[in-house]
Amino acid sequence: MLINCAAYQDGRRIADPPLDQISDYLERPGCFVWVALRDATAQELDLMRREFDLHDLAVEDASHGHQRPKIEEYGDSLFVVMQLLELVGGELNVGEVAIFAGPNYALSVRNRSAQHFLGVRERCEREPHLLRQGSAFVMYALMDAVVDRYFPIIDLLETELESIEERIFTKGRARSNIERLYALKGQVMVLRHAVAPMLEYVGKLYGGRTPPICSNMQEYFRDVGDHLARINASVDAIRDTIGTAITANLSMATIEESEITKRLAAWAGIFAVATAFAGIWGMNFDYMPELHQRWGYPVAIGIIVVACVAVWWGFKRARWL
Amino acid sequence: MLINCAAYQDGRRIADPPLDQISDYLERPGCFVWVALRDATAQELDLMRREFDLHDLAVEDASHGHQRPKIEEYGDSLFVVMQLLELVGGELNVGEVAIFAGPNYALSVRNRSAQHFLGVRERCEREPHLLRQGSAFVMYALMDAVVDRYFPIIDLLETELESIEERIFTKGRARSNIERLYALKGQVMVLRHAVAPMLEYVGKLYGGRTPPICSNMQEYFRDVGDHLARINASVDAIRDTIGTAITANLSMATIEESEITKRLAAWAGIFAVATAFAGIWGMNFDYMPELHQRWGYPVAIGIIVVACVAVWWGFKRARWL
């Protein structure tokens, strides 16, 4: 589905040509065309391929989707795939945006995601001195927007982690903590798969040999790389903490169970003392003088109670109960 | 066993020569011969070695089998070994295909695997503009086919993992989960050994200095490398998840056992209370007034029941039962 298509010259929008008249603008010197598609059909992609002379393999990747994030050079144009992440009902929904950037065109194809980039186009058009740089700036602006949308997600994950950590040593919470940590780990891995490969690819857009169309935009791509590095460091920190927290909680859960067993054993021991005493006075020997005393019974009860309390107090003091 | 042997010129099949007339076609300019063997005998391999002037070490590797995946350069020709994976009855069967690609020939030798590559040849012949590139394209097409067949396997492994994860915290499942996770880990390692070394080798076919026969096919080999990287990332994610899941389930199994012990201890405690009371009224003191009352027995039973219920309720409330 076409979202919009505009031609720019000297950083200003000069026309909104229909898709099949794009080629008129591609030939004008200093002019570039920026097309945005969403969930593009095979026909649309094929039209774009012919208009912009895109490489078969890149078009195939854009139409198949479910790619690993990457930046590939095809001749003098670049092909970028990034993942769009949205938290929908506690689950991370993974969409995708493919960006084709050549000397005189920029094409973005968004798949399986509700996130749009209208704001990016508006911001670009408000800054003609930057947009004048051409399609590389459009590519930067889109990538920057995608990466910026990772920050709220990492914030959410960190908040969730902190809320779990606050009760990491709370009794009776170990089991639910583990389940939440396990779920959190899954989400962190999704974010990591969106960020980690990109980090490596973006590193090739600045410093050393860079693709020609990025050559005067290096500071900007380094900024994107820096943002990715920041997210990646957070992801690694979260993963590390989750690992320790899961281990700690698993042990906590085990300890809690055995602690209860221990206390039950202590109570059983106290009653065993009572039973043993009662058993002794329940023996049927003929000559058990205390049995025939008036004070026998209350004293026996007293001894039993005292013995139980003593044992209870001993366990208490030894922190066994 | 010879599967087929054909000579191509300008991307079109021009003849199906018998093996001993291959040399006639090798000498024609712009012509290359594509031979496919299966479980080749020593004689066949020796014939091929002489026809195509293959290196001794490469032929030895192809005949011995059980190689690590690799790509090696011998002069101006390439020698590729890849593993063919098939899920047969829950087990991953590991076969092998060795590909020799020189300027004017492509030879594939498939060992211990039922997977054939007839479809690859057909597809190549339908695209003469690509096949015109020569043996490097054949090599690419075969490698691409092998790698594409890894995807359904990784899907199966992911499905199995998800099915285990769904019941990772289900009581009573811990033990069977561990066994399944352990088996899954073995399969993932097999896939990893097929993919990880290849990833490194394919990286040498594009970017920087590449073997001459691949020089105008770099985008294609990068595409293979990208697929391998995607599989490798999935493999790493699965391994990581399996590790955490095994740890979690091992602890779950321990916790389950101790939880039952705890509950048994609680029940034993309840009966110990009954026994202690009964023991007391079973003592043989002469003067135990309650023993001689009509209401003594029912009240005693009542007290015992009340005490047991109270203890039971206490345990219940403390979540010990």
Place this chain on the structure above:
Amino acid sequence: MLINCAAYQDGRRIADPPLDQISDYLERPGCFVWVALRDATAQELDLMRREFDLHDLAVEDASHGHQRPKIEEYGDSLFVVMQLLELVGGELNVGEVAIFAGPNYALSVRNRSAQHFLGVRERCEREPHLLRQGSAFVMYALMDAVVDRYFPIIDLLETELESIEERIFTKGRARSNIERLYALKGQVMVLRHAVAPMLEYVGKLYGGRTPPICSNMQEYFRDVGDHLARINASVDAIRDTIGTAITANLSMATIEESEITKRLAAWAGIFAVATAFAGIWGMNFDYMPELHQRWGYPVAIGIIVVACVAVWWGFKRARWL
């Protein structure tokens, strides 16, 4: 908020110009201006941007804060972000200092931290032969001061770790040890995030290709790098030890619980012996000759006591009790 602003020539302070007259001094050959701001407002940063011709992205980073430590080159100037760590009430407070260093200016912007750098300026002014090197020396002096302030923090963390380790195998401490280790790990990670990225960036200021303004200061930046490497090695050692210590303490906690259960079970067993004997002599058979002997009762009590003591002694010897 402006802290101070001074112009230097030949290593000596020549003037304290107001912010809007800085440009007069920037034009003088061999003269540089050193400005220190604290929690700078957008206006101040914008003024600085215009005076020193700073890059938009760097200014944005300095005003947003919460950056990852980094060193970036913008043309012939450098932009450094470092974290300022302070232990406030057991918590590590993370502030930030951003340093802009160009051929004829040095600007430091400190955010969210009470640590000031007045001592650095004084020390620099006392060593004019070094300050003569220009803004790179100022940058070095500030970085060196920041890094030096990490050492007392790592000392505190090591002291805390040692105090935990001393009682790592002390009974009854396992649980509180784990909580302290877990908290310590969090603080170590904060320090690590301040140090590890810096280590990499500082490495680019000496050896190989270095930014022009640092070229005759390489030994000094290598010294900063060496300090960072030392802190980083300590951080890694602490992390490694914490990992082992947590694992050990988790197991210790489990072992302690089960050890108590074991001892309770032993005591329960001793009383079970008494109960069993008492039960036997409590049976109602008509012909139990020992019941009718005068010595019956004391001997029975004796047997019970001897049996219990024997069992107790057996448990003791087997170290079960």
Place this chain on the structure above:
Amino acid sequence: MLINCAAYQDGRRIADPPLDQISDYLERPGCFVWVALRDATAQELDLMRREFDLHDLAVEDASHGHQRPKIEEYGDSLFVVMQLLELVGGELNVGEVAIFAGPNYALSVRNRSAQHFLGVRERCEREPHLLRQGSAFVMYALMDAVVDRYFPIIDLLETELESIEERIFTKGRARSNIERLYALKGQVMVLRHAVAPMLEYVGKLYGGRTPPICSNMQEYFRDVGDHLARINASVDAIRDTIGTAITANLSMATIEESEITKRLAAWAGIFAVATAFAGIWGMNFDYMPELHQRWGYPVAIGIIVVACVAVWWGFKRARWL
């Protein structure tokens, strides 16, 4: 101890000179001398050092033994140390072979190992077209022989691992499994220390800049490197599996113990039920009507049996027993 010493020209053995006449052959163009020593004395090594002009440090390493595997260049000659592994009575015996290879000589010194290399010499002499390459081929042949002897060892270790894995979840085996896994890990580490450093050093004999005497043997050394990589991959896989298996078995052992405790607790519970009922009818109340009925005793026994069976069945159904 001298094993043998022969001079070769054009790939054919031309003489078996005594050690002190070696120098005559060293001067002949196109001729090289191949000496094999075993557990060489200091005198023999010193003689060799003078004849072949070996470097002091290399001779010292060869005489001291217990080196890490390595390949070192001394001027235009190479010094190789490899470990010889033999399984003797379940233990891995570690011997050593040091190879000195110069333009016109090859010297092998074998220490503390019963493995001989007579077969290598025979094989080389049967292939004069390869032996014509000179001492580098001898060096290759020896290295290849050493590496080939690692394969049966890795096969043995894999077989042992598989035999343990087959019973990894078998009850009652956990403890002995752990001990076997632990012993296996020790052996794997020995193999790893023989292989891993070599892998790195062999990589410097092919590709990029190589020592001059290896320059036309690169395919062969790459083949050795490939074998080492294969062994190394197996070693890593075994290590990884051992790690998981040890963890799993440790937990299994814990689980087994607690499972038995659980079942014992269940049985104790069943008897506690019987005891509680018996205790109730053992109370001495005057008015317990059922005590005076003829059917009282059998009914009581029946109730006790029914209660115990009910409890037993309940436990069984809940899989607690």
Place this chain on the structure above:
Amino acid sequence: MLINCAAYQDGRRIADPPLDQISDYLERPGCFVWVALRDATAQELDLMRREFDLHDLAVEDASHGHQRPKIEEYGDSLFVVMQLLELVGGELNVGEVAIFAGPNYALSVRNRSAQHFLGVRERCEREPHLLRQGSAFVMYALMDAVVDRYFPIIDLLETELESIEERIFTKGRARSNIERLYALKGQVMVLRHAVAPMLEYVGKLYGGRTPPICSNMQEYFRDVGDHLARINASVDAIRDTIGTAITANLSMATIEESEITKRLAAWAGIFAVATAFAGIWGMNFDYMPELHQRWGYPVAIGIIVVACVAVWWGFKRARWL
């Protein structure tokens, strides 16, 4: 404190000048001065700094001590810091030696260590053909001596580890094993911090671009590097083994505790059987015919004993006891 100071020419000692006449010898061509200090005072270091024109930062490092091992280039001179390790009463004492080596001087400053290097000087003076190489050889000889003194330490640590491993599965030892392993790990980490950084720095003294004063000593520094690599590999192996051993012993300790609990539960079960039977015959039913038989009591005792033995035997056979 000055240990000694000597001037050398052509590998032979020509004079023992007092410290303030060193400069006379520094100017002579082909002559170098070798000074050894111990726990040097600030005055001594300052004198050395002026005599040899040492860099401020290096002198500062040498006087502060507690450095990470390192090798730094200052112009045409080298600055080396290595750690001296001594086992004093079971603790690893960490001292330091700083070596300054310039074209015509070598200065060693030893701090906080009783290890002296007199033997190194003697050995050097016995080999004038090597000492002729100048200060780089002195530096090599000192470094080699320091590294050689690490070997007995690693041997001690390995011996300790083996002694622990021998009883790793011995019952009742788990707890003390863990404590010893934990202490051993601490010592291994100290050795590792002495070796690992050095390994990296020494690698820069041979191969590729090396500091000029080392250029004809590369084989010797490679030898030092090789020794360090050997120690480092041992350290890594010990660490890996300690990790596994700690894990194993922690589980062993848990298993031992639960095993005892299990056996206690079994014994409690046996007595519970006796108690249950005794309780039944202790019931007060009027019509319990066996109570009135002469054989009743002995038969009851017999039944109880048989039941207990049967249970005991059953537990024994099931390996529960």
